[in-house]
Amino acid sequence: MITCEESKTICSKNQYKEASWSERFNMYLHVLMCKTCFKFSRKNTKLTGLCNEASLQALSDTEKSELKNKLGQNS
Amino acid sequence: MNQEEKIRTLHQLNPTTWVDQYADYLYNYAISRVNDEELAKDLVQETFFAGLNSAKNFKGTASERTWLVAILKRKVIDHYRKSNSKKGKAEIRMSYNNDGEGSWLEEQIADPLSKSENDGIENEELGMAIHECISKLPSKQAKVFTMKTIHGMSTEDICNELSINPSNLWVLVFRARSSLMGCLNENWFAV
CATH class of the missing domain: 1.10.10.10 (Winged helix-like DNA-binding domain superfamily/Winged helix DNA-binding domain)
Structure with missing residues (x-):
């Protein structure tokens, strides 16, 4: 039996399709019994959907440090 | 306590944290408006420079981010103004297909089944x-x-x-x- 914390972590991992078969099995078993984790799991999936929908863009670290250099902030 | 509140309501600029805190936010803002990654990057950079240059004009009534977004907004408008002035006069074309009476009217009515109009926004x-x-x-x-x-x-x-x-x-x-x-x-x- 896994804890809620573990189940939520696996659920997050599963959002990136990187949870193993046994992890997924344990998580689903837990989610069946735990209402909080069930809600969390649904919301988490929705969050993934939202992130995809928003087509998020971000600057990479190198671009950011370049930007900092240009602004004269070396850190 | 009164003074404390005053200090809290007046925002202060902290340029050293700008890149980490706002770069991605501004970049997204820019990219959704100009639809060009390189250009968006340039605009964000220009915004930070302009922010540094006019930091003394910052009154502290708005938050740092709101202030930077306002600058970026000007930069985006300036960009479109520049690119527009290079073009000739704007052209408006309407096509009328004379294959049936009134068919062109139907073309102009919004498709009620389409939900995608507001998706972009x-x-x-x-x-x-x-x-x-x-x-x-x-x-x-x-x-x-x-x-x-x-x-x-x-x-x-x-x-x-x-x-x-x-x-x-x-x-x-x-x-x-x-x-x-x-x-x-x-x-x-x-x-």
Whole structure:
């Protein structure tokens, strides 16, 4: 039996399709019994959907440090 | 106490944190308007420069971010003005197909089945909301979440770069995601 914390972590991992078969099995078993984790799991999936929908863009670290250099902030 | 409140209501500029805190937010704002990554990057850079130059004009009535967005907005408008002045006069073309009486009228009526009209606007708002929430996360969580979700980097690469182990990474991702769920307005989660 896994804890809620573990189940939520696996659920997050599963959002990136990187949870193993046994992890997924344990998580689903837990989610069946735990209402909080069930809600969390649904919301988490929705969050993934939202992130995809928003087509998020971000600057990479190198671009950011370049930007900092240009602004004269070396850190 | 009164003085404390005054200090809190007056915002202060802190340019050293600008890139880390606002770069992604501004970049998204710009990219949704100009639809060009390089240009968006330039505009963000120009915004920071302009912000530094006119920092003494900052009155502290608006938050730092609002102020920077206002500058960026001007930059975007300036960009379009410049690109418009290079063009000739604007052309308006309407095509009338004379294959049937009144057929052109039907073309102009919005398709009632189409739900996609507002999608662009909504997605932009959503993107800004998500970025706002990401900037509130602890820096390590924000970093891991951005690398994983937005840049789509592999777990191995992130672990190497930040020198953490995978289980550490997933815990960070989980914490970031649960704070994001709390931070994002409930409306976004309504089906």
